[in-house]
Amino acid sequence: MKAFEYARAADQAEAVAMFRPGVMYLGGGTNLVDLMRLGVARPDTLVDVSRLPLDGIEPDGGGLRIGAAVRNSDLAAHPLVRERYPMLARAVLEGASGQVRNMATVGGNLLQRTRCAYFQDVSKPCNKRLPGSGCPAIEGDHAGLAVLGHSHACVATHPSDMAVALAALDARVHVTGPGGERVVPMPGLHRLPGDEPERDTVLEPGELITAVVLPAPPPGASRYRKVRERASFAFALVSIAAVLDVDADGTVADCRVALGGVAHAPWRAYHAEQALRGSRAGEDAFAAAAEAEMERARPLPRNAYKVPMARNLIVRTLLELAP
Template sequence: MNRFDYVRPTTVEEAVRAIGSAANARFIAGGTNLVDLMKYNVERPERLVDITRLPLEAIEERDGGLSIGALVTNATVAYDERIKSRYPLLSSAILAGASGQLRNAATTGGNLLQRTRCYYFYDEAMPCNKREPGTGCQAIGGVNRIHAIFGTSDKCIATHPSDMCVALAALDAKIRVTGPGGERTIPFAEFHRLPGDEPQRDTNLAADEIVLSVDLPGEDFTGHHTYLKLRDRLSYAFALVSVAAVMTLDGETITDARFALGGVAHKPWRNPQAESFLNGKPATRETFEAAADIVVREAQPQSENGFKVELARRAIIRGLTQAAAGTPQSQSDKRIA
């Protein structure tokens, strides 16, 4: 681990100045991802800006929905009664991830910004375009069982690891940020990036901006939702494929449906064509199979992860079935409902 400066601002304005005045600075709060990356010499910041004293720890009403401060811990979000009653999908997704100890430390803002768990990214002895642009991607043609099947490029096939973000994508959340240019709001679909020619950039957040909150809209999906996570072991493992699904029904007819996939792309993956197809259709297995087929026909598997295509297809069908039936996947009894 390299030597670094350490500062602890007490206002958002001080934090923005501190991050912008160093060439290679990073914000730190829970540190559940950043500290690991520093230990592996993947991240070598010249300055750490500790933001744990900033006033960003509230969950409050905003524009008919709820606003979750960037420093609210994952555990607090998951167990907050307002979240559980109004956004149970989000609570379920958070409880599907990590461990109790990590959820107690990890923050909402940090979850948004966590980096891929690609083996090659973590191994500084291996070339990695995400870690050192221009050096190559060893995962392409290498050990790529956990890697992406959607939205890849010839520069990177890494996946985004978050469970929480998959739920936020399905809920159409917004990210409120601020920086030297003032405050702005980023739609969730535009926050994370596909690798393209710049795989080192995970998000569209500027280097001198800070996340203030995640804002949830006021729609009611409490009756029909699920977060289904498929992984190699039943706890403390990242998703091979996950599905966050929400919908509203008029009798047996779908009036609004959204779903996002995790574990399959560099960002939570949504398919607007498949979602549009569902609207106005009967909530039947045949409908869900057709929507799943729309999604997976765009898959581009690698040498070792072709199984993810059929796994994603089946997960979409099961997730939509659970959401329609109002029988969300339990995160305590992990047997698939």
């Protein structure tokens, strides 16, 4: 691990003022410290923002404001989250072991980087780590990588479970930085790779996540489901956050579907949602919606299994949510 300096910010303004090239913000460190040990992240200075007064969870109009320094365990256990946003609580619990959840923060969870083996191995080329060096995953080990939204430059997937639920809930991410404060919608915080896979998000240098604000809970039933290689702590092969609201006559009034494990960003399934609204709730409609979304997939030879897996996961989850 490269030697680095450590500083603790007293408030948001000081944290932003301390930023310069070579500085990285430190929350819980559950991802960043691992990357430093691997030699992937090599900051000159860590600015600790984990103790800023950003650790509250409180009502915000009809929704909820979640501070960026809230620990994942506290988020999943909070009575308002469990009562009003159970899908989010379940996504957080599915996301990591208890030990990791006790350290990880909400802001850090959103900013965690891919677990692609080539990104984490500094002896291998990787466009995300070293732009222009190539993406060996395209011809190599890509069994767990992207089938939607990837590019010639990168086929990595975003690992966060929480982010998938937040994308389905239309969360808003509040940030502050050298240019002042702004609000970034979800989906919208995370980028697809395009020609710049090194950029995971739309955040500008020095910007710091301060809060995540949820709108009022959407009507209907919700669920988070995750398919992984083992029942214990593991990243998603495919996951889904879904909300389904069905009228008394059986017509789909509204729906939200977001997928994880399939793209460089949490993938909002807008085509599936459009196909479902106004249709008669049932297996045929759910299958047609899943097909409308997954016909856009471009699987690689060893991850083509994710396409039928995602289709089946959409259908099964929506069937469970239908009255």
